[in-house]
Amino acid sequence: MRITCPHCGERALTRTSKRPLPTFYEVFAQCTNPHCGWGGKFLVEAVLTYSPSLAPDADVSIPMAAPARQALLAQLND
């Protein structure tokens, strides 16, 4: 995933990341523009499922996107 600086738009490099939950990351990034120098934290979260896992973890619950849910329901009704 390419991360860009929210201030100058140049590339920001990931310095470290933490994964406190299976669906959630905290990414600490640093802008590569020497004339900017911003550093900060981004949050990345899995919020919708478009294609369900073939090896689902029972402790992970990510809502289905409406079109994917309708397609699965249609397959079940066939």
Ligand SMILES: [Zn+2]
């Ligand atoms: Zn920047």
